[in-house]
Amino acid sequence: MDMAPEQILSQEEKDILQEIMNIAFGRASADLAEVIDIYVELSVPFVQTIRAVDLPAYITAELRNHEMISVVEQGYLGRFRGMALLVFPAGAGRELFSLLGDGGDVSSNGLSMAVMEKETLMEVGNILIGACVGKVAELLDDLVTYSPPRITVEEHSGNAVGADLFEQGSMATVMRTVFSFQNRDINGYFFLINSSESFQWLKKALYLFLEKYA
Amino acid sequence: MIFEQIFNMINVGLVVLDADLRVRHWNRWMELHSGISAESIVGEPIFSFYPDLNNPKFIRNCKAVLKFGNFAFFSQKLHSYLFPLKPASSFGHKFNNMQQGCTMGPLRDQDNIIRHLYISVQDVTEVVAYEQKLVAMNMQDGLTGVYNRRFLEGKLKEEFGRHKRYARPFGVIMCDIDFFKKVNDTYGHQCGDQVLKYVAATIQKLIRDTDYLARYGGEEFCCLLPEADLEAARKLAERLRQGVARGKTSCGDQEVEVTVSFGVAAVGPAIETPETLLALADQALYEAKRAGRNRVVVCPD
Numbered sequence: 384m385d386m387a388p389e390q391i392l393s394q395e396e397k398d399i400l401q402e403i404m405n406i407a408f409g410r411a412s413a414d415l416a417e418v419i420d421i422y423v424e425l426s427v428p429f430v431q432t433i434r435a436v437d438l439p440a441y442i443t444a445e446l447r448n449h450e451m452i453s454v455v456e457q458g459y460l461g462r463f464r465g466m467a468l469l470v471f472p473a474g475a476g477r478e479l480f481s482l483l484g485d486g487g488d489v490s491s492n493g494l495s496m497a498v499m500e501k502e503t504l505m506e507v508g509n510i511l512i513g514a515c516v517g518k519v520a521e522l523l524d525d526l527v528t529y530s531p532p533r534i535t536v537e538e539h540s541g542n543a544v545g546a547d548l549f550e551q552g553s554m555a556t557v558m559r560t561v562f563s564f565q566n567r568d569i570n571g572y573f574f575l576i577n578s579s580e581s582f583q584w585l586k587k588a589l590y591l592f593l594e595k596y597a
Numbered sequence: 598m599i600f601e602q603i604f605n606m607i608n609v610g611l612v613v614l615d616a617d618l619r620v621r622h623w624n625r626w627m628e629l630h631s632g633i634s635a636e637s638i639v640g641e642p643i644f645s646f647y648p649d650l651n652n653p654k655f656i657r658n659c660k661a662v663l664k665f666g667n668f669a670f671f672s673q674k675l676h677s678y679l680f681p682l683k684p685a686s687s688f689g690h691k692f693n694n695m696q697q698g699c700t701m702g703p704l705r706d707q708d709n710i711i712r713h714l715y716i717s718v719q720d721v722t723e724v725v726a727y728e729q730k731l732v733a734m735n736m737q738d739g740l741t742g743v744y745n746r747r748f749l750e751g752k753l754k755e756e757f758g759r760h761k762r763y764a765r766p767f768g769v770i771m772c773d774i775d776f777f778k779k780v781n782d783t784y785g786h787q788c789g790d791q792v793l794k795y796v797a798a799t800i801q802k803l804i805r806d807t808d809y810l811a812r813y814g815g816e817e818f819c820c821l822l823p824e825a826d827l828e829a830a831r832k833l834a835e836r837l838r839q840g841v842a843r844g845k846t847s848c849g850d851q852e853v854e855v856t857v858s859f860g861v862a863a864v865g866p867a868i869e870t871p872e873t874l875l876a877l878a879d880q881a882l883y884e885a886k887r888a889g890r891n892r893v894v895v896c897p898d
Binding site: 502514 | 657658660661664665666667668669672675702709
């Protein structure tokens with residue numbers, strides 16, 4: 384499949400997707416606040432189509448201001464399918480751990496602080512990814528399941544995202560947003576990398592969405 | 598009908614909770630391993646039977662599943678287990694509870710509305726037992742049970758860096774069993790092994806919990822002593838020397854006397870690398886051997 388990036392999604396389609404993400408993230412953050420007291424702000428998303436081989440370099444460039452990062456990655460699988468990456472700057476695990484406030488069990492179960500931070504990042508990552516991807520899928524009239532999250536803790540930003548994550552020769556839509564936790568100095572990046580196999584479906588779903596709401 | 602049979606025959610624990618976290622289904626596997634019958638638990642809040650689940654993390658995950666259709670994963674590494682069940686496999690004796698990998702996810706009705714959540718429970722006790730064994734084998738010397746050289750070298754680097762950074766004292770003792778070749782030649786290799794075990798056990802008993810003892814080579818051992826300066830390390834080495842020399846070990850009906858030589862060094866401004874520190878302790882050990890064995894030599898600052 385040798386298409387130029389711009390042929391995959393037209394500008395109009397990208398605009399619709401961006402709008403969908405905007406609505407989805409708004410709903411997701413409202414629900415997160417209401418249901419589990421996690422207050423998160425998600426910036427207006429940015430949609431771009433690039434070749435999968437260029438993804439690691441693209442992500443590295445996006446993250447050049449952070450020397451050390453932690454990445455939670457999780458696959459989502461529906462007709463809408465791909466890989467979600469949540470990128471936290473180093474130290475975010477500690478902040479989130481104190482934010483979620485159920486730290487009583489650190490000493491009692493003998494786990495080290497590093498493990499608890501990792502667990503917190505993974506749990507928050509799982510919830511955040513599930514909420515956001517779930518809402519996007521819902522607006523596209525789809526249901527998704529998820530693979531277990533995987534985490535890379537405090538790596539140099541150049542190494543944290545491996546090229547082997549993505550199929551070679553394929554195209555990906557990158558949906559990027561910056562999130563921050565209210566009242567806390569934690570922010571990071573959220574990438575949804577939609578795999579090319581779901582493009583045909585995605586195009587149709589985007590126009591169906593438009594018909595329903597426009 | 599078929600699915601109901603699978604639900605009860607599958608070798609995985611399956612639990613279905615409603616939105617109020619009351620148990621709706623409890624499969625045969627859960628009955629077997631928990632000793633709680635489906636009849637007695639169905640309709641009851643899960644927390645009545647498992648009060649420890651009533652914690653913010655579990656509840657947060659339930660809400661995320663019920664509200665967002667998330668999946669939640671409770672890995673053994675981080676949680677050990679979700680339900681305190683008796684270990685079932687022969688590897689279980691190392692654990693108080695069955696080690697579990699658990700997943701939680703949404704269950705929807707015909708209109709796609711999430712009404713229930715499921716929890717799957719997988720017994721991973723055996724895998725964890727093997728994994729722990731592998732980790733231990735990777736760190737331990739098979740014969741004496743003390744740390745191996747690989748572990749020591751990693752630890753040395755780590756501790757050296759820490760003590761340099763915070764300018765804290767850090768001592769090292771190298772020791773070597775005297776005339777070990779003669780023991781082997783006279784009494785045989787099995788006796789040699791016995792002597793190695795005796796020396797390792799004697800030293801292990803005399804060092805602090807925070808120190809590290811490793812078998813460095815054939816009959817050579819090394820102790821890392823965080824927070825010990827040169828004088829403290831020398832004193833300890835002297836205690837170790839006396840401890841080994843005072844005791845005796847036996848091979849069959851033969852009593853064998855063993856002595857050990859010690860070389861001591863500690864971090865100082867002139868020592869830039871962990872390798873230098875170890876080399877200095879080794880030099881001191883060589884001096885101890887040369888000066889007649891069964892003694893402690895301290896490397897000059």
